[in-house]
Structure formats: structure tokens, C-alpha cells
Amino acid sequence: MASQIPPPNPQADGGAIHNDQELCQHLLRNLNRSVALEILPSRIHNNGTGLFAMEAIPEGSEIFRSTPLVNCVRSAKHGIICDYCYASRAILINANGKFKAKGEVMVLPKISLCTQCGVCGYCSKDCQAKALEKYHKSECEALKRSPSADLWTRMLYRVLAMHKQGTYSEQEWQALHHLCGNQRQNNSVFDSHKGIDISKGAKTSIQSKLGNEAIQDLFCKVLTNVMCINHQEGSPGITLDLVGSFVNHSCDPNAFVFFEGSQLRMRSLKPINAGDEITLTYTELREGVLMRKRKLHRGYSFFCRCNRCKKEHKELHELSFREGFSIRDFIDTEIKFDNLKNQAFSNRYTIDQVETILAVLTRAIFPTRPWPDTLLPMSSMKFCFARLYSSSNNHRQAAIHALQGCLATTNRSGPEWVDFLHTFLRYFAAFIVAPSAAEDDIPDPHKLQYFFNGLLKELLIQGSKVYGMDARYTIALVLWYADVLNTMEPPLPGEEGFADIFGSAQASVLRWVGVDEGMGVDLLVLE
Structure with missing residues (x-):
């Protein structure tokens, strides 16, 4: 089981949510659950909250389905994905339910951008009307003035817009304030996103009646608790799911989430015993332990100490001793690997160019043999x-x-x-x-x-x-x-x-x- 350091303090907004079991049960009742669950004090996150299985869950089983509180489409996807229902033009599966063949011509949903802001796209008038009723009426003018606002800023706009339009239930608003992550707890993450400036700008743009400090804490909660919308057709955006936000991290998780349309689904990756805490990964598991450690600390201000991380850390230190390289040099090289993978296509590198760069990176760690x-x-x-x-x-x-x-x-x-x-x-x-x-x-x-x-x-x-x-x-x-x-x-x-x-x-x-x-x-x- 994972452990995270340093342990955050309890949420300042009235304490941890597990102390309010009436609210916890309300959130759980609104899920489409396949198993009994409870929100209880975490065994991973000191002074924090976790989601627990109250009955045995076999490997490969559904845990719950939910409709997240807030979703937001990535900037590059506005003309491709409906901002409300997530119908997509970038699909791998055709109308017959089969994987799209190379060169296959498909009839795709038309995504029309909002004529006012030119940012959010919709597949139908119905989706646009529902978005206006829920949040877009209040965010549209802000997006019109700041059409290049980044994903995190637009997510804050939407959270504030939904509050202004009265979209949240009383219980949802209470739960949102219980989420881990305020400015004092996660200052490094908040500062890295220029949190104070963005929060002040969002207050003005949305004309929110919330105070500056309240908006800053909301923004930090957004930065700390959103998840990527993951499915086999890519990651079209980010989401904030209330119950999902109380699930803690492990690099050896027993569950994972993916999206089917606009619905979040959580499933088990291994057998989960009654009483076990459910865990998800917050990072890319196809990366090495040092890269995962770096990204978790930068994004969430903690280190994972699950059994997988301990094992991989030990193996890497033993390898560094045998081969004579430093751990610092290794993580620097891994960062360069990551950059190379991203740049190989954006910079249109040839295969020979990538092989040459890879050889240089390899020699920095393994001078006499391949990686x-x-x-x-x-x-x-x-x-x-x-x-x-x-x-x-x-x-x-x-x-x-x-x-x-x-x-x-x-x-x-x-x-x-x-x-x-x-x-x-x-x-x-x-x-x-x-x-x-x-x-x-x-x-x-x-x-x-x-x-x-x-x-x-x-x-x-x-x-x-x-x-x-x-x-x-x-x-x-x-x-x-x-x-x-x-x-x-x-x-x-x-x-x-x-x-x-x-x-x-x-x-x-x-x-x-x-x-x-x-x-x-x-x-x-x-x-």
C-alpha cells in the first residue's frame, strides 16, 4: 500500500469530509455503484480521506460509474469534441462498432464553435443549450476576452460559472470545499501556475461574488484534484469528479478510471479485499520511478512509497552502483528521453536523427553498451x-x-x-x-x-x-x-x-x- 509525504493538514474548510458521514453517503448514493463503498479516513494520506471497499471486489470488476461535476476540453480539441456530451470527430471506432480502417471515410458529428466566444464547440443545438444553462452563459464573455486561456484557467472559469449560475447542489458545493488542496497546503503547485494572478483575473472575468482567497483556494483544489479524461481514443480534456477526488494515489494501483462518452467508470485492476483502500495512479506508469517521483512532487507535492516504487528505486540504485552512473545524471537523461519522444514528431526528426540523439543519451549512462x-x-x-x-x-x-x-x-x-x-x-x-x-x-x-x-x-x-x-x-x-x-x-x-x-x-x-x-x-x- 502506498504512503505519501509530506502529510497534508486536514482541510481548513471545516475538516475532512469523512467526518461528515451524511454528506459522504449522499455522494455515494448518487453513484451508479456495483459494490458497497465508504468514504473513511485514509491509511495512505495522513489526516486525509480515502475511498474504501466494504466487500470483496474481484479483479476486472466495475466499482462505480458517475457523471463528473465538471469537465473541460483541451484547447487543441475544441473543433473536434463536443464540449458538453464529448461526441468526437477524432474517433477510432466506426458506426458499426469496429476499429476504423486505414483510409476509411466516416460520417462524423459536426462540431460548431460558439458564435460568441469562438472557443467551445458543440455537436448539436441541444448540447449548446444545456451548456448555456449549466455554465456557458457565465463563462462565454470571459472566453471571448481570453480565447487563448489555458486549460487550467478555463477549468477555473467553469467552476466559478457553475457556482454563479446555481448549478451546484448544496451537497456538491460542500464536498467541493472538502477537497484536499488549498493555497497553504500546496503552495508550490499553486505558484507554478501563477495562481494569484489567474484567480484574480477569473473573479473579474466571471464577475464572481466569491472572495479572492476563496477563489484562490478553489483554484488550488482544481489543480490538485482534476484527472485526465482517459480512454483508448486519447485524452480529450480534464475532469473533476467528487468521489474520484477522494481516491488516493499509488504507482501500483488496484483500480483505474476511464471515460465512456461523458461518463466516468472505475474498475478494479486486481482483487480488492473488503476493508481495503482503493487507489488510482495520478501519473504515467510507463515512465521510470524517478520520472514518476518528479512529476508527482511537481504536480501534487508528495512522493509515492508504494511497494513498486520501493522495488524499482532499489533496483535502480543497485544498477547505478554497478554501472558507475549517478542518480542525478540518470533523471536528467530520462527527462531528455521524454523530450526526444515528444520532439521526434513535432520537429519532424528523421529516424537517423533520433538514433543519433538516442546514442548520445545512452552513452551518458551506459558508455560501453546499449540501454x-x-x-x-x-x-x-x-x-x-x-x-x-x-x-x-x-x-x-x-x-x-x-x-x-x-x-x-x-x-x-x-x-x-x-x-x-x-x-x-x-x-x-x-x-x-x-x-x-x-x-x-x-x-x-x-x-x-x-x-x-x-x-x-x-x-x-x-x-x-x-x-x-x-x-x-x-x-x-x-x-x-x-x-x-x-x-x-x-x-x-x-x-x-x-x-x-x-x-x-x-x-x-x-x-x-x-x-x-x-x-x-x-x-x-x-x-
Whole structure:
């Protein structure tokens, strides 16, 4: 279980919410719950609040669904996503529920920008009318005057606009004030976002009757408690969910949240016992322990001390002792890795340019050998190369690098593993039908297909466990598998004899890409 330092003080606005069980029960009753939950004193967050399971929750189970208090679309998504219902033009799944094929032309919802502010977009007059009634009437003029306001500023505008328009219930407003994070508790985060200036500007722009200090504390609560809206089609914005905000962080979480339309869903990633505190990750788990530590401290002013972080910290210190590099140099290099991944496409680097920069970064830590594939963030860099090769139609190298990145992943469960596996299979599917798949040094086409079939079945099993059978993403996986199933030669995944054929096929493919056979995938269901 995770622990966080330094321990924040209890919320100044009347104490921690777990002391008001009537309010807690009201919030929980408004959820679409699948299990019994309680809001109680946290065992992770000293003097804070946590969400607890009151009954055993199996792995891969739904915990609750909710409609968040406030959502806000990212600036780059205004003309792509409806600001009210989150209908999107940037969709990966077509009207038939299948994954969009390359080059497929789709009928997409028209997103029309507000004619007054030119910022918020809507898919229909109905959504625009509902947004006006709920918040946009009060934020529209502010956005018109500040159309380039960043995401966090616009989120504060919306929180204040909803208060001004009387959108919050009495209980929602009380709960909002119980959220962790006021200016005194989280001053570094507040200052980094120029909190005082933005808060004063928001008060004037929205013409809020709240005092300056109250707005500053609200802004700090927003900065501390919002979550990214995550689903398989990207992250279109941020959200503030009241019950979700009381779930504490772990880098080894037992639950996660994703969005289906405008609805937040929380599901279990591992078995949760009755009485256990539910945890989520606040950061990107595909990054190394030092990068996670850095981002958590910058964004939330605490350090995670879960078992995963302790283990990875110990392993990294042992590696630094053996190899002779400093931890400071390592985190500096990891930051440069992160910048390289982001800049490779925005700056239109060639593959040779990325390889040259990567070699320089590697020599700073490992002067005489390559960066280990299993040491983060190399797995993500492999996928970066796969994308670069794919964009130049080199499907062979795209498949090789994607498989190397996928199999370098040691945490093979949860949404990160599903995403890696799915991304690899997309590159591999393009490769096995490309002319380069017939080259002499490549495994037999039947072995390539059996390897693909087994991993697609694995993706379906893992995806349904992570997202649930009724999620659009899982339904698209089912349809993808059904289409491939029609072309499969027996034995099929799950039938007698498939395990041996898959094992042989996987061994051949791993030898071809230069990956140790011990890094292969153990399918969940073979027979």
C-alpha cells in the first residue's frame, strides 16, 4: 500500500469530509455503484480521506460509474469534441462498432464553435443549450476576452460559472470545499501556475461574488484534484469528479478510471479485499520511478512509497552502483528521453536523427553498451521508433521495434499493457500482409499468423477484463477477433494443440527480432 509525504493538514474548510458521514453517503448514493463503498479516513494520506471497499471486489470488476461535476476540453480539441456530451470527430471506432480502417471515410458529428466566444464547440443545438444553462452563459464573455486561456484557467472559469449560475447542489458545493488542496497546503503547485494572478483575473472575468482567497483556494483544489479524461481514443480534456477526488494515489494501483462518452467508470485492476483502500495512479506508469517521483512532487507535492516504487528505486540504485552512473545524471537523461519522444514528431526528426540523439543519451549512462530494453523508458522509445518506421512504410522495422517495446514491458496487466499489446498488433497486422513479410529471413507465414492469432486472443481477454464487456473498445476488440477468426486455420486459440503451435511460433518470431525467449507472452487461456 502506498504512503505519501509530506502529510497534508486536514482541510481548513471545516475538516475532512469523512467526518461528515451524511454528506459522504449522499455522494455515494448518487453513484451508479456495483459494490458497497465508504468514504473513511485514509491509511495512505495522513489526516486525509480515502475511498474504501466494504466487500470483496474481484479483479476486472466495475466499482462505480458517475457523471463528473465538471469537465473541460483541451484547447487543441475544441473543433473536434463536443464540449458538453464529448461526441468526437477524432474517433477510432466506426458506426458499426469496429476499429476504423486505414483510409476509411466516416460520417462524423459536426462540431460548431460558439458564435460568441469562438472557443467551445458543440455537436448539436441541444448540447449548446444545456451548456448555456449549466455554465456557458457565465463563462462565454470571459472566453471571448481570453480565447487563448489555458486549460487550467478555463477549468477555473467553469467552476466559478457553475457556482454563479446555481448549478451546484448544496451537497456538491460542500464536498467541493472538502477537497484536499488549498493555497497553504500546496503552495508550490499553486505558484507554478501563477495562481494569484489567474484567480484574480477569473473573479473579474466571471464577475464572481466569491472572495479572492476563496477563489484562490478553489483554484488550488482544481489543480490538485482534476484527472485526465482517459480512454483508448486519447485524452480529450480534464475532469473533476467528487468521489474520484477522494481516491488516493499509488504507482501500483488496484483500480483505474476511464471515460465512456461523458461518463466516468472505475474498475478494479486486481482483487480488492473488503476493508481495503482503493487507489488510482495520478501519473504515467510507463515512465521510470524517478520520472514518476518528479512529476508527482511537481504536480501534487508528495512522493509515492508504494511497494513498486520501493522495488524499482532499489533496483535502480543497485544498477547505478554497478554501472558507475549517478542518480542525478540518470533523471536528467530520462527527462531528455521524454523530450526526444515528444520532439521526434513535432520537429519532424528523421529516424537517423533520433538514433543519433538516442546514442548520445545512452552513452551518458551506459558508455560501453546499449540501454537495456527492460529499463524504462526504453520500451516507450521502441514504440516511438515503430511509429517513425511505420510513417515511412517500413512495416518490417515498425513490427520489430513495436514487439521489442511490447515485450520489454514487465508489468503485463492493466490499461498500459492493453495499449502496448494493441499498438504492437496494429503494426504486426500491417507487416504480415506487406511484401517484406515474404523475405527469406522471416519466419514462415503460418507461424506469423499463429503468433498474431494468439496475441489477438490475449488482447481480447485482457481488454475485456480491463474495460468491461460493454465498453465500446471491448466490443470493437470482439468484432476484430471475430473477423480474424473467420480466416483462422485450426487449431484455434483455446482449442487442443494451439498452445504448442503458439509456443513454437512465438519462439521463431522472438529469435527473428532478437528478443530472449524468456520475454515471451504467457497466454492467459491456452486450452
